[in-house]
Amino acid sequence: MAVEKTITKRLETLDSILDRLRASIKKNGLKNSKQREEIIAVLYNKSGMHLSPEEIANQLRMKDKNTSISSVYRILSFLEKENFITALEADKTGKRYEIAAKAHHDHIICLNCGTIIEFVDSDIERLQIDIAEKFGTQLISHDMRLFVLCSKCKTNS
Ligand SMILES: [Zn+2]
Ligand SMILES: [Zn+2]
Structure with missing residues (x-):
């Protein structure tokens, strides 16, 4: 992972x-x-x-x-x-x-409590470039947000 x-x-x-x-x-x-x-x-x-x-x-x-x-x-x-x-x-x-002056990262956002986790996953970064290339395009940027129930909210619901 x-x-x-x-x-x-x-x-x-x-x-x-x-x-x-x-x-x-x-x-x-x-x-x-x-x-x-x-x-x-x-x-x-x-x-x-x-x-x-x-x-x-x-x-x-x-x-x-x-x-x-x-x-x-x-x-x-x-x-x-x-x-x-x-x-x-x-x-x-x-x-x-x-x-703005932060290294690239993506976000995991809890829909219940609003907690935000920053992450970078090298596999996902690579996959997005590959997908863009598959369609004959060049990836310029991306904005990825995962909407979740965080570990606390998951167990309380
Ligand atoms: Zn939560
Ligand atoms: Zn952030």
Whole structure:
């Protein structure tokens, strides 16, 4: 079995991402805001975490209790558009976000409790390339999500 649960490697340091963020803010004619940088830091530091806008807002509220959810939504859509973060359509509860500078991985998502497990399976990676080639195409990317009942939810249902 090639499947394993690991903490996916970050491909860039937080400082380097924040440098790029400041450049992109300048390019877009925006003012610097602490909140943008804090959201990046939260998503960078929470290893293996995929956070909802509400969970991100709660993290920010530990430093500034006046953080509004609408400004968090606004920042998330900017950061997604600029490719600093990626959205994961997890389940009916909506989008969750993770830092973009992570090594490639796929997701296992519990439909009951929302637990998300990251994994990479070399056989599945290879198979997807083979299937694309079988149809005379070249694989550019893929997005694989397995919807499950996790080990806890499975036994409680
Ligand atoms: Zn579960
Ligand atoms: Zn992930």
